[in-house]
Structure formats: C-alpha cells, structure tokens
Amino acid sequence: xxxxxxxxxxxxxxxxxxxxxxxxxxxxxxxxxxxxxxxxxxxxxxxxxxxxxxxxxxxxxxxxxxxxxxxxxxxxxxxxxxxxxxxxxxxxxxxxxxxxxxxxxxxxxxxxxxxxxxxxxxxxxxxxxxxxxxxxxxxxxxxxxxxxxxxxxxxxxxxxxxxxxxxxxxxxxxxxxxxxxxxxxxxxxxxxxxxxxxxxxxxxxxxxxxxxxxxxxxxxxxxxxxxxxxxxxxxxxxxxxxxxxxxxxxxxxxxxxxxxxxxxxxxxxxxxxxxxxxxxxxxxxxxxxxxxxxxxxxxxxxxxxxxxxxxxxxxxxxxxxxxxxxxxxxxxxxxxxxxxxxxxxxxxxxxxxxxxxxxxxxxxxxxxxxxxxxxxxxxxxxxxxxxxxxxxxxxxxxxxxxxxxxxxxxxxxxxxxxxxxxxxxxxxxxxxxxxxxxxxxxxxxxxxxxxxxxxxxxxxxxxxxxxxxxxxxxxxxxxx
Amino acid sequence: xxxxxxxxxxxxxxxxxxxxxxxxxxxxxxxxxxxxxxxxxxxxxxxxxxxxxxxxxxxxxxxxxxxxxxxxxxxxxxxxxxxxxxxxxxxxxxxxxxxxxxxxxxxxxxxxxxxxxxxxxxxxxxxxxxxxxxxxxxxxxxxxxxxxxxxxxxxxxxxxxxxxxxxxxxxxxxxxxxxxxxxxxxxxxxxxxxxxxxxxxxxxxxxxxxxxxxxxxxxxxxxxxxxxxxxxxxxxxxxxxxxxxxxxxxxxxxxxxxxxxxxxxxxxxxxxxxxxxxxxxxxxxxxxxxxxxxxxxxxxxxxxxxxxxxxxxxxxxxxxxxxxxxxxxxxxxxxxxxxxxxxxxxxxxxxxxxxxxxxxxxxxxxxxxxxxxxxxxxxxxxxxxxxxxxxxxxxxxxxxxxxxxxxxxxxxxxxxxxxxxxxxxxxxxxxxxxxxxxxxxxxxxxxxxxxxxxxxxxxxxxxxxxxxxxxxxxxxxxxx
Ligand SMILES: NC(=O)c1ccc[n+]([C@@H]2O[C@H](COP(=O)([O-])OP(=O)(O)OC[C@H]3O[C@@H](n4cnc5c(N)ncnc54)[C@H](O)[C@@H]3O)[C@@H](O)[C@H]2O)c1
Ligand SMILES: NC(=O)c1ccc[n+]([C@@H]2O[C@H](COP(=O)([O-])OP(=O)(O)OC[C@H]3O[C@@H](n4cnc5c(N)ncnc54)[C@H](O)[C@@H]3O)[C@@H](O)[C@H]2O)c1
Numbered sequence: 001x002x003x004x005x006x007x008x009x010x011x012x013x014x015x016x017x018x019x020x021x022x023x024x025x026x027x028x029x030x031x032x033x034x035x036x037x038x039x040x041x042x043x044x045x046x047x048x049x050x051x052x053x054x055x056x057x058x059x060x061x062x063x064x065x066x067x068x069x070x071x072x073x074x075x076x077x078x079x080x081x082x083x084x085x086x087x088x089x090x091x092x093x094x095x096x097x098x099x100x101x102x103x104x105x106x107x108x109x110x111x112x113x114x115x116x117x118x119x120x121x122x123x124x125x126x127x128x129x130x131x132x133x134x135x136x137x138x139x140x141x142x143x144x145x146x147x148x149x150x151x152x153x154x155x156x157x158x159x160x161x162x163x164x165x166x167x168x169x170x171x172x173x174x175x176x177x178x179x180x181x182x183x184x185x186x187x188x189x190x191x192x193x194x195x196x197x198x199x200x201x202x203x204x205x206x207x208x209x210x211x212x213x214x215x216x217x218x219x220x221x222x223x224x225x226x227x228x229x230x231x232x233x234x235x236x237x238x239x240x241x242x243x244x245x246x247x248x249x250x251x252x253x254x255x256x257x258x259x260x261x262x263x264x265x266x267x268x269x270x271x272x273x274x275x276x277x278x279x280x281x282x283x284x285x286x287x288x289x290x291x292x293x294x295x296x297x298x299x300x301x302x303x304x305x306x307x308x309x310x311x312x313x314x315x316x317x318x319x320x321x322x323x324x325x326x327x328x329x330x331x332x333x334x335x336x337x338x339x340x341x342x343x344x345x346x347x348x349x350x351x352x353x354x355x356x357x358x359x360x361x362x363x364x365x366x367x368x369x370x371x372x373x374x375x376x377x378x379x380x381x382x383x384x385x386x387x388x389x390x391x392x393x394x395x396x397x398x399x400x401x402x403x404x405x406x407x408x409x410x411x412x413x414x415x416x417x418x419x420x421x422x423x424x425x426x427x428x429x430x431x432x433x434x435x436x437x438x439x440x441x442x443x444x445x446x447x448x449x450x451x452x453x454x455x456x457x458x459x460x461x462x463x464x465x466x467x468x469x470x471x472x473x474x475x476x477x478x479x480x
Numbered sequence: 481x482x483x484x485x486x487x488x489x490x491x492x493x494x495x496x497x498x499x500x501x502x503x504x505x506x507x508x509x510x511x512x513x514x515x516x517x518x519x520x521x522x523x524x525x526x527x528x529x530x531x532x533x534x535x536x537x538x539x540x541x542x543x544x545x546x547x548x549x550x551x552x553x554x555x556x557x558x559x560x561x562x563x564x565x566x567x568x569x570x571x572x573x574x575x576x577x578x579x580x581x582x583x584x585x586x587x588x589x590x591x592x593x594x595x596x597x598x599x600x601x602x603x604x605x606x607x608x609x610x611x612x613x614x615x616x617x618x619x620x621x622x623x624x625x626x627x628x629x630x631x632x633x634x635x636x637x638x639x640x641x642x643x644x645x646x647x648x649x650x651x652x653x654x655x656x657x658x659x660x661x662x663x664x665x666x667x668x669x670x671x672x673x674x675x676x677x678x679x680x681x682x683x684x685x686x687x688x689x690x691x692x693x694x695x696x697x698x699x700x701x702x703x704x705x706x707x708x709x710x711x712x713x714x715x716x717x718x719x720x721x722x723x724x725x726x727x728x729x730x731x732x733x734x735x736x737x738x739x740x741x742x743x744x745x746x747x748x749x750x751x752x753x754x755x756x757x758x759x760x761x762x763x764x765x766x767x768x769x770x771x772x773x774x775x776x777x778x779x780x781x782x783x784x785x786x787x788x789x790x791x792x793x794x795x796x797x798x799x800x801x802x803x804x805x806x807x808x809x810x811x812x813x814x815x816x817x818x819x820x821x822x823x824x825x826x827x828x829x830x831x832x833x834x835x836x837x838x839x840x841x842x843x844x845x846x847x848x849x850x851x852x853x854x855x856x857x858x859x860x861x862x863x864x865x866x867x868x869x870x871x872x873x874x875x876x877x878x879x880x881x882x883x884x885x886x887x888x889x890x891x892x893x894x895x896x897x898x899x900x901x902x903x904x905x906x907x908x909x910x911x912x913x914x915x916x917x918x919x920x921x922x923x924x925x926x927x928x929x930x931x932x933x934x935x936x937x938x939x940x941x942x943x944x945x946x947x948x949x950x951x952x953x954x955x956x957x958x959x960x
Binding site for chain 2: 451
C-alpha cells in the first residue's frame with residue numbers, strides 16, 4: 001500500500017541513504033511518496049538525486065520529493081521520520097568547548113549513564129524544541145500520522161512527546177544490534193538465539209539469552225575467562241561490545257549491557273583519556289573520548305563529502321550503474337571504518353539496512369508482523385519504572401499496532417535501582433527544565449555533577465552557553 | 481500497665497536522661513521495669529543512679545535495672561529501645577579522617593542528601609550489624625516485643641530490619657520538631673496549626689501547613705521577603721531551620737525542608753567551609769562543618785562529664801533535691817548551647833522531653849491515642865515510593881497499632897524525583913552491600929561520589945578503612 005512518508009533532516013548522510021534504500025527495497029510500499037526535507041539544500045539535493053537514481057535502478061514504484069518546508073513534509077503524511085540535528089555537530093562542539101572551559105571534561109551533557117557525545121539533554125534546547133514542534137505540527141496537520149523519532153536524545157524526546165502531545169509516536173535506535181556482536185564472538189547462529197533486551201534508549205541490557213533452548217550466559221562467562229587477560233584491540237572506536245568496560249559492567253550488574261549502553265557507563269571508565277583507553281581500548285579510548293569522537297566526526301565529514309561527490313558523478317555518468325559510480329566516488333576519498341561496506345550494502349537490492357524505520361512502517365501499513373526493539377511509553381512493561389517513562393523494549397508490530405513482549409527474566413534489581421533510576425532522574429530534570437524554563441533545574445542538574453566544585457561554576461557555564469548566538473531562544477526561555 | 485522496657489546504649493547521656501525521666505513522668509506505666517544496658521559501665525552506673533534518684537523524688541512506681549548483657553535486656557522485654565552507637569564518636573572521627581586523607585571532605589559518608597555527621601551508612605558496618613543482631617535477638621528471645629530504633633542511620637536500619645527480620649519495629653527521630661521553630665518565628669500558636677511532614681528520616685518536608693484553617697505558606701513567603709536580606713545569625717550550629725540553605729531549598733522544592741533535612745542538602749551548600757558559612761551562618765557553617773561538629777562533640781563531652789559529676793554529687797548529697805544538686809554540678813562546668821535548659825526540663829516533673837519513645841509505648845500499652853511522626857514501612861503511604869522502603873510520616877498510635885495519616889497535599893514531584901529518589905538509591909546500595917558483603921557495592925557508592933577522581937582513590941580509601949582494628953569484622957565481611 002502506498003503511503004506518504006516525511007523524512008526530516010534527510011540530509012543526514014548515512015542515515016538517509018539507508019532509509020531511502022530500504023524503502024526502495026520494500027515492494028509492499030509501492031506507490032508511496034517520500035518527502036525529503038532538510039534546511040541544507042546542498043545535502044538535500046544530493047540525497048534526492050541518489051534516491052531518484054536508486055528508484056530507477058531498482059525499478060521501484062516510489063516517488064521522492066524534496067522540500068525545505070517543514071509543514072509541506074508533514075502535511076498529508078502517514079509517517080514522519082525525524083532525524084534532524086539542530087545546529088549540527090558544529091553546535092555540539094561549541095557547547096562542549098564551553099563546558100570544558102569551565103571544567104566539564106567532554107561537556108556538561110556528558111553524564112553518568114549518558115556519555116554519548118551527540119546525546120545532549122540540557123545544552124541543546126533547540127533540538128528538544130524542534131522535535132516538540134514537529135510533534136505539535138503533526139497534531140495540527142496530520143493528526144493520524146505516526147512520528148518516528150530517530151534523532152537524539154531519543155529517551156528524553158520520546159518521553160516528552162508521549163506525555164505532552166496526543167499523537168502516535170515511537171523512538172528508534174539500532175543500538176540493540178550490539179547483541180549480534182556477542183553472538184558472533186561466541187560463534188552462535190543468530191536464528192537459534194532466543195534473546196531480549198530491555199531498559200531505556202542507550203541503556204538496555206540483555207535480560208534473556210538462550211541458545212538452542214538453554215541459558216547461554218555460561219558461554220559469555222567462558223569467553224570472558226578465556227579472553228579477559230588478552231589485550232583488547234578494538235577495530236574502531238565504536239567496537240566496544242566486548243570491551244573491558246562492558247565486561248566490568250556485566251560483572252557488577254549481572255546482565256550484559258548492549259550497544260551504546262556500554263558507552264553509557266559511570267565515570268569509573270571516563271574520568272580522563274587514560275582511563276577511557278584502559279576500559280575501551282587503545283588508541284581511541286572509545287567513541288566518546290576526544291580522540292574517538294574526532295575520528296567519528298572526520299568519518300561523518302568524509303561520508304558527507306563522498307555523498308556529494310557521488311551525486312555529482314551520478315549526474316555526469318548517467319549510463320553507469322550506481323555501484324560502478326560509487327567506486328569512482330571512492331577514488332581520492334579516504335574512508336575509515338566500515339562505511340564502504342555499509343554503502344555497498346545500501347546499493348545491494350537484496351539487503352535491508354537493519355534500521356527499523358521502514359520495517360515498522362511496513363508492519364503497520366501492510367500487517368507484516370515484525371519483531372522490533374522500540375522506544376514506547378512503559379505502561380507496566382518494566383514494572384518498577386513509572387508508566388509515563390519511555391522504555392526500549394522488544395515488541396511485535398502489526399496493523400493493530402505495537403504489542404510489547406513480556407520481559408522475562410526481569411531486569412536485575414541492580415539495573416533498575418542503580419542504573420535506570422539515576423538515568424531517569426536526569427531525564428526528568430531535563431524535561432522539566434525544558435517545559436518550565438526554570439533555570440534552577442539546569443543549575444540543579446549541574447550541582448549534582450561530579451565535576452562541579454562551586455555554584456559559581458554552574459552559573460558561569462550556563463551563562464556563557466546562553467550567550468551563543470545559536471542559543472537566543474534558549475536564553476529567552478530560561479532568562480525571561 | 482507495667483511492661484519491661486530495655487534501653488540499649490543507655491549511657492548515651494542526654495538521650496537516656498530524657499527517656500528515663502519521661503518514663504517516670506508517665507503514671508500509666510506504673511509497675512514497669514526498665515533494663516538499662518550499655519557496655520560502658522561508668523556511664524551506665526551514672527545514668528542508673530540518676531534514674532533511681534528521679535524515681536525516688538518523683539515517687540514513681542518504676543524499677544530500674546542495669547546490665548552489660550544484651551540478652552538480659554532483651555529477654556522478656558515488651559519494648560526494646562536501641563540508641564547505641566557502636567564505636568562511638570571516636571570511631572566516627574577516625575573513619576572521617578581516613579576519608580579526608582583521600583580527598584573526601586567530611587568523610588565518605590557525607591553524601592548529597594545525607595550530610596549529618598553521625599549518620600554513617602557505609603563506613604560503620606559495626607553499627608548496622610549491631611542493630612541487625614539486636615533485631616534477630618528480639619526475634620529469638622522476645623518475638624512479640626517492639627523494637628524502637630533511635631540510633632542512626634534510622635532510614636537504613638528501619639528499612640533493613642523491616643525487610644529482613646519478622647518483628648514489630650519503628651524508627652524514631654525528633655527532627656520534625658523543627659517545624660515548631662517556623663511556627664514560633666511566624667508567631668503562630670502551635671495548637672492552631674494543622675501540619676504534616678512526610679519523606680524519609682532526615683529527609684522530611686512540610687507538605688501541609690494551615691493556620692486557623694487557611695494555607696499558611698504565604699506567611700512563610702512574607703517572612704522570607706522581610707528577612708532574607710538581613711544577615712542570618714544562628715544561636716548555635718543546629719539553629720538552621722530558617723537559614724539561607726533552608727530557604728533556598730524551599731524555593732527549589734516548593735515545600736519547606738524540616739529539621740535535619742536542612743542539613744541534608746546538596747553539595748551546593750557544602751562544597752567547603754566557606755560555602756557552609758554562607759548558607760548555614762557564621763561562625764560555624766552549620767552542624768556538619770568541621771567547626772560545627774567540633775562544637776557538638778565538645779558539648780557531648782561536657783554533658784557526659786556533668787552527668788558523671790551529677791551522679792557523684794547525688795551520692796554525696798543524699799538529702800538534697802535533684803534540682804539543687806544539678807546547680808552544684810554546673811559549678812566548674814562550662815556548658816554551651818541549650819543543655820542547661822534541657823536538663824531543668826528533664827528535672828521538672830510536669831514536662832515531657834518531646835522524645836517519642838515513651839509516648840509511643842504508652843499509646844500501644846494503654847491505648848492512649850497519640851499523634852506521632854514515625855519511621856515505618858511505606859506500603860503505599862507515599863505512593864511514588866516503593867512499598868518496602870521506610871518512610872517518616874505522621875501516624876496515630878493506639879492499642880491496635882500504627883495508623884498512618886493520609887498524606888495530603890502530596891509531596892511535590894521535585895521532592896519525590898530529585899530528592900527522595902537519589903537518597904533512596906544510596907540507601908539501597910548501602911543495604912545491599914551490608915547484606916551481601918560485595919565490596920563492589922561500596923566501590924560503586926564511591927564511584928558515584930562527586931569527590932572521586934579515580935578508581936584507585938576508591939580502592940585505597942576502602943582498604944585503609946578496613947585496616948582499622950575496629951573494622952576486623954567489616955574486613956572479613958567484604959574481603960572474604
Ligand atoms: N537512533 C540512532 O540509531 C542514531 C544513530 C546515529 C545518529 N543518531 C542521531 O541522528 C541525528 C542526526 O545525526 P547526524 O550525525 O546524521 O547529524 P547531521 O548534522 O549530520 O545531520 C542532521 C541533518 O539534520 C539537518 N537539520 C538541522 N536542522 C534542521 C532543521 N531545523 N530542519 C530540518 N533539518 C535540519 C541538517 O541539515 C543535517 O542534514 C542525531 O541526533 C544523532 O544523535 C541516531
Ligand atoms: N533519633 C534521634 O533523634 C537522634 C538524635 C541524636 C542522636 N541520635 C543517634 O543516637 C545514637 C547515639 O548518639 P550519641 O551521640 O548519644 O552517642 P554516644 O556514643 O555518646 O552514646 C551511645 C552509647 O552507646 C553505647 N554503646 C556503644 N556500643 C555499644 C554496644 N555494643 N552495646 C551497648 N551499648 C553500646 C556507648 O557506650 C554509649 O553510651 C547515634 O546513632 C546518633 O546518631 C539520634
């Protein structure tokens with residue numbers, strides 16, 4: 001069945017290409033119209049051009065439109081995907097630098113159980129506000145549409161919108177695929193593994209892990225015994241699923257942290273670059289160190305450049321196939337990490353990206369029953385967590401909606417009390433600050449920060465942050 | 481009706497004299513036997529002598545026994561009051577010094593929302609263990625007896641025992657009388673005030689405050705407006721109920737913190753002596769600064785000395801009245817604070833001390849309906865808090881037991897989420913550490929401490945703490 005899907009922030013290079021290709025590879029969505037929206041016309045044009053070429057080459061019955069107008073994208077949409085990051089990485093770095101100037105290593109948003117470097121919960125007012133406005137526009141213009149929130153902070157935004165705006169929404173992340181790294185390392189066949197994860201976004205734990213019907217945790221324990229004294233050698237900064245940090249967290253919490261959860265640990269592993277290296281491996285010290293994050297930013301720049309080159313070459317080589325043109329685009333571009341492989345996957349008509357956005361849409365629209373791991377309101381799924389907090393849990397999706405699985409075995413008490421609770425408290429403060437504009441909440445957030453040594457420091461860092469030209473609205477909101 | 485009451489730690493000077501006098505002033509308890517127990521015979525003898533003299537002078541029908549044997553005190557008791565502090569202030573200071581050596585200003589037990597300097601939740605294993613053993617002895621020897629826990633940490637111990645030992649118990653504290661300071665300052669007649677407090681021990685908030693049937697919070701607001709620019713001049717380190725810290729907390733949380741809650745604030749007011757002075761007044765910077773606590777310790781020493789002198793003089797002046805002998809005891813002793821006034825109150829047959837222990841017993845034994853503020857298992861009283869956590873709440877007590885009042889208005893969300901939740905998390909860690917002996921929990925407790933800058937620091941401070949001769953059992957428990 002054909003639907004209209006709006007993609008906001010469609011210029012987000014890797015992300016958009018994955019979604020665009022997934023749509024073209026989903027025959028059940030034939031007849032759909034995809035409205036690509038971004039404020040960056042150059043990026044938007046590149047993605048749009050590539051999307052159109054993919055349609056041609058795959059012979060898909062999909063129409064791609066592009067616009068810089070938010071309302072136009074939302075109007076008549078059945079699904080709105082929000083992947084925009086307001087201010088971009090540039091803003092994140094500016095805000096982080098101000099934090100560091102006042103003694104907050106890796107910025108004020110780097111917090112116990114939230115170390116992910118583009119997951120700003122308090123200094124990117126614009127990001128929360130943008131997502132909130134998208135939701136309110138959906139309510140106004142397309143009240144039956146689903147909002148699929150992919151841009152971070154997914155935990156905060158999903159909770160915020162689900163509480164405050166009466167629309168249908170989910171938050172999506174691919175972090176739970178980290179579990180596959182474990183299965184692979186243990187030499188298990190994915191299809192014989194019975195597994196579950198549960199928690200909050202970037203805070204999920206492998207509560208169920210069975211292989212051929214039997215508890216498979218002993219396999220992890222054995223692997224650890226055999227490997228923990230070997231040097232840990234990550235292939236890239238994100239390759240941390242079996243890092244010393246992950247194993248140490250497992251030993252304390254009794255269940256394995258999955259995906260970005262490994263990054264979202266306590267300060268024990270993050271005090272400084274040296275500690276980060278010890279726990280997340282040399283030379284980067286994980287994705288969120290000053291070195292690891294630089295690596296990631298460089299990769300994003302390279303990818304953005306390649307996408308642009310790629311688009312240009314597509315125009316110049318009308319008769320060549322995409323995969324050939326891509327090899328041309330690679331010439332003169334140096335790519336780190338797994339992006340090449342990733343891009344070849346995108347261009348392969350037989351492979352889906354693994355992003356959950358399009359399978360979710362297909363499940364809802366065409367009743368294609370699909371198991372996903374989504375962020376939705378808790379309402380009793382994890383019963384020690386309040387009902388009005390977004391959890392990330394396994395669900396079955398079909399035309400009747402989202403059906404959460406029973407979480408069994410339950411998450412360990414240590415995870416609930418010592419990990420999810422403190423993370424939840426910070427979410428609550430960030431949201432209350434956002435909704436009320438009471439600067440005392442931002443202050444209190446920082447007073448509880450381990451890097452704070454005086455109230456002056458808190459006031460100063462917030463003051464300087466709000467003086468950024470990008471933060472005019474934030475300043476108005478908090479210093480009225 | 482006559483009952484047997486055991487008082488453990490009966491040498492605790494002020495505390496015991498208050499209880500002893502209260503019993504003698506409660507005619508309904510005629511025929512009771514009080515078993516005073518302590519390991520410090522000198523203190524025990526002094527209290528016992530004074531107790532006997534009070535009986536004589538007041539003509540009470542109460543029998544005081546003394547013993548150094550714990551089982552003897554518990555056996556056949558109907559009520560067991562535990563006010564013992566294992567290791568005494570000496571131990572607290574030793575442990576605090578080790579903390580400070582490793583960078584933990586005011587010791588490792590000084591934590592956000594628990595700054596009270598004799599409220600050790602993790603470094604006094606012996607204290608938790610002693611209380612736990614008292615409870616298990618009660619279960620064994622006098623399973624129908626009530627345990628009245630007065631020694632700190634009341635929050636942790638009440639939760640621990642209520643969860644783990646099937647006996648009847650309450651935790652008691654007099655912190656809620658701080659509310660009277662407010663009423664007095666505002667010129668209100670206590671009997672016309674309708675008030676409630678709720679929360680955890682040392683973490684209670686004035687959720688209800690009405691005067692002559694009307695909301696009385698506007699009176700506080702007016703008082704603040706008129707007074708907040710005047711210099712705050714406490715009469716002693718504990719005189720903080722209307723300190724700048726209390727007012728600042730009120731402004732953030734929307735309800736007034738009562739009693740020790742004012743001390744149990746965030747680091748904002750406690751970073752260092754200078755900040756403490758700013759928020760709790762000169763010259764002490766509150767009870768929990770290095771100066772304020774020294775003041776308190778000196779006072780306790782003076783009181784202990786006076787009690788001993790007093791007892792000696794009682795022996796030498798058999799025909800004099802207590803109040804005359806007390807004036808003699810004062811000669812040559814310098815007393816700070818309100819202890820003199822306090823002692824005169826104790827010797828006045830018409831006045832109860834205000835401690836809740838004896839009124840509680842009288843209510844249970846003689847059906848004398850009494851409103852008290854007690855620590856009991858939550859079971860739905862504050863519904864955002866789990867049922868198996870001890871809360872401090874207003875209750876009515878009679879022969880049928882304890883009847884909690886409905887908490888109305890409910891505690892503000894900020895209090896629940898930003899104050900009680902974090903406090904509860906630390907309680908849970910302390911109790912799990914105590915019960916399991918898993919040193920990782922003590923470590924994790926400190927990893928989350930704002931003063932920790934490396935994992936080494938955590939391991940070192942714990943190692944040195946466990947090397948204290950007093951901590952042989954602790955070491956065995958955690959380093960098995
Ligand atoms: N959920 C996941 O699995 C996952 C994975 C990676 C990244 N992310 C998140 O996705 C988001 C995007 O990350 P990125 O690295 O691609 O960022 P990016 O800055 O490269 O891309 C974001 C896009 O949003 C656009 N944009 C900015 N403001 C906009 C506005 N007002 N309206 C429309 N578009 C706007 C930008 O022009 C850009 O093209 C981030 O929040 C990131 O944390 C999520
Ligand atoms: N709930 C309240 O309202 C309140 C108020 C003030 C103090 N406290 C608490 O009361 C407790 C006592 O404080 P303090 O300043 O009087 O201390 P303290 O050290 O002066 O007195 C405690 C008594 O316990 C005795 N003791 C120690 N180990 C013992 C054992 N194994 N068996 C029997 N007795 C033993 C000591 O000999 C001493 O006489 C502390 O936990 C303190 O925090 C409670």
